[in-house]
Amino acid sequence: MNAIAGLFSKNWHFNIFFALLLLSAATLPFTTYLMLPIAMLMLLNWIIEWQWKNKWQHIIANKRGLALIIFTLICLTVIYGVTISYNKGHAKSYFDCYLWFFTAPIVMLPYVPTLLTKQRIRQTLGIFAAGTTIHILVLFCVALYRFILTGNHYFFFYGSFSLLYHPTYISMYATLAFYIVLYYLYNKRKALSTGLIIALTAVLALLFAGIICLSSKAAILVFGVLTILWFFYLLKTTKKRVIGGICLGIFALGLFLFMQKSDSYVLGRFHNTVKQLSQRHENPNSYNSTQIRLSTWKSSWEVAQNNLPWGVGTGDAIDELSLHAIQHNYKNLIGHRFNAHNQYLQNLLTTGIPGIIILLIYCFYPLVCGIKRHDILYSSFALILILNILVESMFEVRAGVDFIAITNVLLYLRSEPEHKLPMA
Secondary structure, three states: OOHHHHHHHOOHHHHHHHHHHHHHHHHHHHHHOOOOHHHHHHHHHHHHHOOHHHHHHHHOOOHHHHHHHEEEEHHHHHHHHOOOOHHHHHHHHHHOHHHHHHHHHHHHHOOOOOOOHHHHHHHHHHHHHHHHHHHHHHHHHHHHHHHHHHHOHHHHHHHHHHOOOOHOOOOHHHHHHHHHHHHHHHHOHHHOOOHHHHHHHHHHHHHHHHHHHHOOOHHHHHHHHHHHHHHHHHHHHHHHHHHHHHHHHHHHHHHHHHHOOOOOOOHHHHHHHHHHHHHOOOOOOOHHHHHHHHHHHHHHHHHHHHOOOOOOOOHHHHHHHHHHHHHHHOOOOOOOOOOOOHHHHHHHHHHHHHHHHHHHHHHHHHHHHHHHOOOOOHHHHHHHHHOOOOOHHHOHHHHHHHHHHHHHHHHHHHOOOOOOOOOO
């Protein structure tokens, strides 16, 4: 107790931090405009709190040193990328974007478990899930209103359905929210009333419907992978969850059959993607979204190869890709200034071999921790991250960075085994 008192003699610093954390969890599903000032206020509160030595001692005592290094190491890619860039102005804009990658671990990891308790972490994740659910509900209400006015059912799909974010990002939020709710439903079932169980089941149905209507091909595939993972998890944990695992398996099978038989917008996107990929080459004259992505990947790989091992710089990537598109007559890329649409390629392109190594460590460390600690929720987050950045450069936009940075640290702390508090 003396150690805790010495570390945080004024709990009002923690209260400010936790209020800001809850605010970030509540607003993230709706807007990223508040996330930068929240991060700045949280960091300022952390600096004013002082107690540097005690904070570092607590990180070491609770074996969080490696996590702190890995979670903040990603910031070095920006510093390095700015250093080697010619376009310094554009490169420096990434400092704002990456602020949560620094703020989340540096502020959260020093707090002792008696302050940032697992219950408070669950509350934060619950607020995020609730915010995401409300977002999806609002999208359905708006789509229904527009459908009533026009009779056009395409307001329920993809870009016409997603109003505030690109469909891939809100689908990613909804996927994690779905499994947060599912985990809570199965692990706290005995403590829940019948009414709350019904309500949470309805939330799962709403989130699933939202993922389908958002029609992000990557998100639906990720959701399918996680469904298989959770099917075996529910079957393996206890016999009481066998029924839940079977129900989830039936649900996944039903989804597959629906996708096979339905003549829906979602199925059309999948059929078109399979057709384009089956050609085994990109068509630089096609403006189909899949062909544009294939052309972008090919162009990014070619530019990255020509600039190994150090990369072109964070500020120069889009300029280099635009020039390469003109030189090689990629008609579907000229004039659009696309990024790589793949974070692995993006890091290889901008910061070369060092950047891709740091990215791989950052992405796969949560998966290793989740597996080692037998934490299905942290493992699920890791797979959501690893798979989604295959088709989007999610570290290039706040909608990706803010979500990944905050939930990664929260789920890491949630998965921690119980540690004894450091003695005075």
